[in-house]
Amino acid sequence: MKSVQKTVLVLAWLVALPAAAQIAKKPAVPAIPGYQTLLCDFHLHTVFSDGQVWPTVRVDEAWRQGLDAIAITDHIEYRPNKKEFASSDLNRSFEIAAQKAVDMPVLVIHGTEITRDMPPGHLNAIFLSDVNPIETETWKEAIDAAAEQDAFIFWNHPGWKRQQPDGIPHWYDEHEQIYSEGKLHGIEIVNYKSYYPKAHQMAIDKKLTLLGNTDAHDTIGMTYEADLGESRPYTLVFAKEKSAAAIREALFARRTAVYWQETLYGDSLYVAPLFYESIQVPDTPLVLHGKARAWVAITNRSDLVYRLELEAPVGGYEIAEEVVLASGATVPLQIRSLNSTETNETLAIRFRVTNILPRPDQPLRVTLQVPVQRLASQDAK
Amino acid sequence: MKSVQKTVLVLAWLVALPAAAQIAKKPAVPAIPGYQTLLCDFHLHTVFSDGQVWPTVRVDEAWRQGLDAIAITDHIEYRPNKKEFASSDLNRSFEIAAQKAVDMPVLVIHGTEITRDMPPGHLNAIFLSDVNPIETETWKEAIDAAAEQDAFIFWNHPGWKRQQPDGIPHWYDEHEQIYSEGKLHGIEIVNYKSYYPKAHQMAIDKKLTLLGNTDAHDTIGMTYEADLGESRPYTLVFAKEKSAAAIREALFARRTAVYWQETLYGDSLYVAPLFYESIQVPDTPLVLHGKARAWVAITNRSDLVYRLELEAPVGGYEIAEEVVLASGATVPLQIRSLNSTETNETLAIRFRVTNILPRPDQPLRVTLQVPVQRLASQDAK
Amino acid sequence: MKSVQKTVLVLAWLVALPAAAQIAKKPAVPAIPGYQTLLCDFHLHTVFSDGQVWPTVRVDEAWRQGLDAIAITDHIEYRPNKKEFASSDLNRSFEIAAQKAVDMPVLVIHGTEITRDMPPGHLNAIFLSDVNPIETETWKEAIDAAAEQDAFIFWNHPGWKRQQPDGIPHWYDEHEQIYSEGKLHGIEIVNYKSYYPKAHQMAIDKKLTLLGNTDAHDTIGMTYEADLGESRPYTLVFAKEKSAAAIREALFARRTAVYWQETLYGDSLYVAPLFYESIQVPDTPLVLHGKARAWVAITNRSDLVYRLELEAPVGGYEIAEEVVLASGATVPLQIRSLNSTETNETLAIRFRVTNILPRPDQPLRVTLQVPVQRLASQDAK
Amino acid sequence: MKSVQKTVLVLAWLVALPAAAQIAKKPAVPAIPGYQTLLCDFHLHTVFSDGQVWPTVRVDEAWRQGLDAIAITDHIEYRPNKKEFASSDLNRSFEIAAQKAVDMPVLVIHGTEITRDMPPGHLNAIFLSDVNPIETETWKEAIDAAAEQDAFIFWNHPGWKRQQPDGIPHWYDEHEQIYSEGKLHGIEIVNYKSYYPKAHQMAIDKKLTLLGNTDAHDTIGMTYEADLGESRPYTLVFAKEKSAAAIREALFARRTAVYWQETLYGDSLYVAPLFYESIQVPDTPLVLHGKARAWVAITNRSDLVYRLELEAPVGGYEIAEEVVLASGATVPLQIRSLNSTETNETLAIRFRVTNILPRPDQPLRVTLQVPVQRLASQDAK
Numbered sequence A, B, C, D: 001m002k003s004v005q006k007t008v009l010v011l012a013w014l015v016a017l018p019a020a021a022q023i024a025k026k027p028a029v030p031a032i033p034g035y036q037t038l039l040c041d042f043h044l045h046t047v048f049s050d051g052q053v054w055p056t057v058r059v060d061e062a063w064r065q066g067l068d069a070i071a072i073t074d075h076i077e078y079r080p081n082k083k084e085f086a087s088s089d090l091n092r093s094f095e096i097a098a099q100k101a102v103d104m105p106v107l108v109i110h111g112t113e114i115t116r117d118m119p120p121g122h123l124n125a126i127f128l129s130d131v132n133p134i135e136t137e138t139w140k141e142a143i144d145a146a147a148e149q150d151a152f153i154f155w156n157h158p159g160w161k162r163q164q165p166d167g168i169p170h171w172y173d174e175h176e177q178i179y180s181e182g183k184l185h186g187i188e189i190v191n192y193k194s195y196y197p198k199a200h201q202m203a204i205d206k207k208l209t210l211l212g213n214t215d216a217h218d219t220i221g222m223t224y225e226a227d228l229g230e231s232r233p234y235t236l237v238f239a240k241e242k243s244a245a246a247i248r249e250a251l252f253a254r255r256t257a258v259y260w261q262e263t264l265y266g267d268s269l270y271v272a273p274l275f276y277e278s279i280q281v282p283d284t285p286l287v288l289h290g291k292a293r294a295w296v297a298i299t300n301r302s303d304l305v306y307r308l309e310l311e312a313p314v315g316g317y318e319i320a321e322e323v324v325l326a327s328g329a330t331v332p333l334q335i336r337s338l339n340s341t342e343t344n345e346t347l348a349i350r351f352r353v354t355n356i357l358p359r360p361d362q363p364l365r366v367t368l369q370v371p372v373q374r375l376a377s378q379d380a381k
Helices: A004-014 A055-067 A092-101 A140-148 A172-180 A197-206 A244-252 A266-280 B004-014 B055-066 B092-101 B137-146 B173-178 B195-204 B242-251 B268-278 C004-016 C055-065 C090-099 C138-150 C173-180 C198-208 C246-250 C270-279 D004-014 D055-065 D092-101 D141-150 D173-180 D197-206 D242-250 D268-278
Strands: A036-044 A069-072 A107-115 A122-126 A152-155 A187-190 A209-213 A234-239 A256-260 A263-266 A286-289 A292-300 A308-309 A317-319 A322-325 A330-337 A343-353 A364-375 B037-043 B069-072 B107-115 B122-126 B152-155 B186-191 B211-214 B233-238 B256-262 B263-266 B284-290 B294-302 B306-310 B317-319 B321-326 B330-337 B343-353 B366-376 C036-044 C071-072 C105-113 C122-128 C152-155 C184-189 C209-213 C236-237 C254-261 C263-266 C285-288 C294-300 C306-310 C316-320 C322-325 C331-338 C341-355 C364-375 D036-044 D069-074 D107-115 D124-125 D150-153 D186-191 D209-213 D234-239 D258-261 D263-266 D288-289 D293-300 D307-308 D317-319 D322-325 D329-338 D343-353 D366-377
Touching: A004 C122, A036 A107, A036 A122, A055 A069, A055 A092, A055 C331, A092 A107, A107 A140, A107 A244, A122 A140, A122 D055, A140 A152, A140 A172, A152 A209, A152 A244, A172 A256, A172 B233, A172 D069, A187 A197, A187 A256, A197 A209, A197 A244, A209 A256, A209 A263, A234 A244, A234 A266, A256 A266, A263 A266, A266 A364, A286 A317, A292 A322, A292 D234, A317 B294, A322 A330, A330 A364, A330 B092, A330 B233, B004 B173, B037 B107, B037 B122, B037 B211, B037 C285, B055 B069, B055 B092, B069 B092, B092 C306, B107 B137, B107 B242, B137 B152, B137 B173, B152 B211, B152 B242, B186 B195, B186 B256, B195 B211, B195 D317, B211 B256, B211 B263, B233 B268, B256 B268, B263 B268, B284 B294, B284 B330, B294 B321, B321 B330, B330 B366, B343 C036, B366 C036, B366 C071, C036 C105, C036 C122, C036 D150, C055 C071, C071 C090, C105 C138, C122 C138, C138 C173, C152 C209, C152 C246, C184 C198, C184 C254, C198 C209, C198 D069, C209 C254, C236 C246, C236 C270, C254 C270, C263 C270, C270 C364, C270 D329, C285 C294, C294 C322, C306 D242, C316 C341, C322 C331, C331 C364, C331 D288, D036 D124, D036 D209, D055 D069, D055 D092, D069 D092, D092 D107, D107 D141, D107 D242, D141 D150, D150 D209, D150 D242, D186 D197, D197 D209, D209 D258, D209 D263, D234 D242, D258 D268, D263 D268, D288 D293, D288 D329, D293 D322, D329 D366
Parallel strands: A036 A069, A069 A107, A152 A187, A187 A209, A286 A364, B037 B069, B069 B107, B152 B186, B186 B211, B284 B366, C036 C071, C071 C105, C152 C184, C184 C209, C285 C364, D036 D069, D069 D107, D150 D186, D186 D209, D288 D366
Antiparallel strands: A036 A234, A107 A122, A122 A152, A209 A234, A234 A256, A256 A263, A292 A330, A308 A322, A308 A343, A317 A330, A343 A364, B037 B233, B107 B122, B122 B152, B211 B233, B233 B256, B256 B263, B294 B330, B306 B321, B306 B343, B317 B330, B343 B366, C036 C236, C105 C122, C122 C152, C209 C236, C236 C254, C254 C263, C294 C331, C306 C322, C306 C341, C316 C331, C341 C364, D036 D234, D107 D124, D124 D150, D209 D234, D234 D258, D258 D263, D293 D329, D307 D322, D307 D343, D317 D329, D343 D366
């Protein structure tokens, strides 16, 4: 007769299914000169606060979707499942996730969400060593305790209607106070399913780091309805290498951008090279037969989408006014010469990329260099 | 200055996001005469044993995917997260799921997985009132304790290679023992990503109820790779109404079928009417012009797929040898008269449905009644 | 030795593959009281003008996508492939399509596109008996010739930038002239990938029939990029039966609506019942436990999408401000009582459907009746 | 008053929509050492025989789907639309397609289908200069006329049931005759939706070039039902450069493979390097902690899918028995050391790739080199 104990020992090996038996698809996002481009989500919940998932699920989700780094940021002050757990150590969710991620290419960053009424609202502190000291009576004590651990601290969903009913972020005295003390480093311009243009402008004015995070409580699959065309936000971090230290350095240096619902927000210092590294224009000249139309094939090697509008006419040519560079696709851009003298030249065609926003409502301007060879013979299609 | 306590009280309303803010898509599966067809999964794990999800996730998943009923069946003997939890009450995962499902159209059935070495391997007991008495030293005591609660007991993944290295279910003395005592009522013929034909045959021979369950440990979305064409199994229960009692009655009466990877397994008593209720053939005659080809449009109103092969020729006609009745689609079946005498008649066309298996490798036979009107004039397309 | 002739005779049966061996998926769009709702496209080209497809492809496409009726409307004045064809009979493309559609559930309507400079631009004439007399020197002669055949005549893409560089439809004297003569009956408010709000307003002001057509030259699959989320427009016709005559009657009676990119345009006489026929609200009361949140499950049985915004508060309740009724889905609408007295009542909740536009920028208003049962006990989830 | 003539001239520019305004997605298929891998389809029909599409559609389809080369191969002997066309020049469909493809990256190859009863059935001749001389009385004259133009000649759908009712290709005397005369160079082992293992074996035995073609008559989108998981076949050509001449050289040198429904058929000389060029295994060692499980992340950079089964055990290790390398994905392969002595070594793990078939039913064998670092400490997940 077998004892329960022996059965369990055997089962420990027999039953446990490989939780990592998972397919990962990493979105193609190019590096930019000098930096790797890392895909990150710095705002995630688990059952240890009011989320629905075990911490390991966050690691598996990150692996499957090709994220380089995630932060576990459970609420300190709101833990509806608290009575279920044996321990009240606030580091437990991070520890479980970090243990899962050992030897996996997903970096797990230790964090927490300081969850207070507005002002100052909710703030995340990441790169912590111990969350417990941040459970304090006042919000200011909590921020101070996080700052003492050299945390990177950012303001979450600043226009969240439950705390800010008009939906417009407002820079309160409380924010000014911690900002002036050097204890506020970033701001979510995208959270969950919202973009806050006012927060974006604040980030530019006050030199705060841009963040775009899911704030997921459910699984990612339940949070964004693929059937309705919804997709998750990413914080893109331009880091010197793939490591927690390098991400931390990049965050403090404000080398980030945010991608969400096919729109890229970020300083042109980073989003312009990201665009150019994504795009390939043939270097062999496009042959133009007289005044007939021709098409130059532009390839977007990335999994981002770029929507281009012609910024200005090119003298002597007619150029398509719009082109959508779909992800991983090659798309024809129509060009026509307005006269038929023979020549070789390289056109510098200026576009606005309407879904790349260095500033709210101000699209990025880019220039594509297209070599053309004009032939006199009109052999139109 | 605000106290932590007050903050938490406010947050209790402010923070908690509507976890049910979810879109549900219920697969179209027709009722059959006398019974509703309920979609069920009677084998699911949570973090309370070795799963990765909080019990509420199982309810949300069921809601989103249109399941009528699920059973929470955590292992008794294998609980790697045990030390994380305050309580060792084995009913806790069920209670959390059931609380979530109040006022939702998902029935949550109280169950457990008795997890022992083979023989007899793993068995699920469902419709329990209390799991704790089933934590016993011997497997036989566990089964007896479950039977005392009038549980429905079934054998899980009988060909699971970790317990049965050849992958072929074997009916051990231990199974015979509990079967003869009336304590073994069903058998999984589909578990996770495997179909066991030998188990199917056993079920027929011994009059056991057919079950097909996910045995999911991860989220369903992580378990079945939609990108690789994988889909979850369902146990279809033909019940007098949608209630736990009616499902229990149907399970003991063996009114179930299993659908997985576009194949339907079950007694022809149930799967034949399911097929006929899914299909619509026009009752207006198909006009045949002489010997020209024509097509009768067959509609499959269900979300199941049916693959038909012609069973036997129809005298005087040429009929397409194969037709796939895709889900929710209308598909043309080609018919040609071999002579051109005018007549009206109704063809009884016999097909094998190659993906409906009342017995392993023995497809269901069906007959479609197609009225035709033959015209002499050959006005061929 | 076989003669070529004999080989060909044999091949005529052997080679010809069943071009109709195609799966059809008909979008679920409900009927409204008194009328069937037919899915139509009244503007399609073939190789007989400047299209890329053989006329039969238009029939196959319509079959596959569940259209009830299409019109073949090749340009009279622009036929770049003309020299390829043996005949210059302008009816040939219709005849080939109509022959294909015999015994298929796709109605093919005889039409043409009168293709002139603006004004009056391009106009379609449909329900013709013979296109040839419409090949005239002046545009006015062409319209008169179409009117003589009792055609239904409508103005195509009135804001097309190649003819109207500002993109804004302008009602020229030429339009007034034929309108006043009773020879202009409808207007495309959606063509290809554009919606013209000004044309929509014109249609309302002048009592013209609304049309939304693809104007496809390539295959439909090449015209709308599913990968970029594009979809084809439909003209919805509310007809007494499915026949060409009934469609004609409905068009002259202005019983149409236009659906494109998840937006429905049309008179509230028709789009309001279409909405209500699509939607199902449970008639059993929603149980509200004290002030706890609850969710009523609203089902959208159609393949249209409806986006609802709360129009006005409901006294004593808090209702979700937005809900998206995805196609074929059940979606929870959050409701909370603001006080905890027990009562039974039916809430009349008023929404704007932001993607149903009876007038440009003026969404449809609807009311959902939701029975609730309020219980004093707060047993919150 | 405008003349018709003037109207037409204006319209010639105004109306013609850019038929090439299309998004192209090229499947990622790696080059192999010494050769480019070109995606080709050498069997396509148009309305000039019994197809449904204008020749330009074949070019647009090829562009959109990233094909490098197509052959237009209309039947000579079966042209049901013949009476519609002004000319009976059998080169016309090629010419129209070729004109469209000028300056596009799609090579259009001049071909025809010699369409005779079995034996010898249907044969394609490609790289022709003029199809007209191939319209002859006897099939042998047709082959001779094609051979005179130095055509590459291959046998189409050798197991097509309409010509070979048992579905099994049979090598008739007629085939032997032209083969021995050096006038039969290749054979379709995949045509439309069928793979012919017997033809595959014939190709190996007789050193014929492998081909896999669509034989599309309808549009590609209508021919393969994406909703049912169907996909088109490709002939992969391993060519020294992307040109018609290089493709011709490669075809005569038998440097091809066939990919269809996630199965790759071809000589291991080419399919083995294709596999290895697709796959990336980390060169940093996998850390194994004692006897705990670990996973090496294998990346498949191609859009092909590879299904691996462990060929043989690796002494001292337990390796996952199956792994599916999904397209563009990274997949974990589970490895466990069976003892816990510390060491560094590189495992040579042998797999069968069950969906790469150098011979019918004989899968390719491959070896993955996986460096591991074994640590004594068992710090199991």
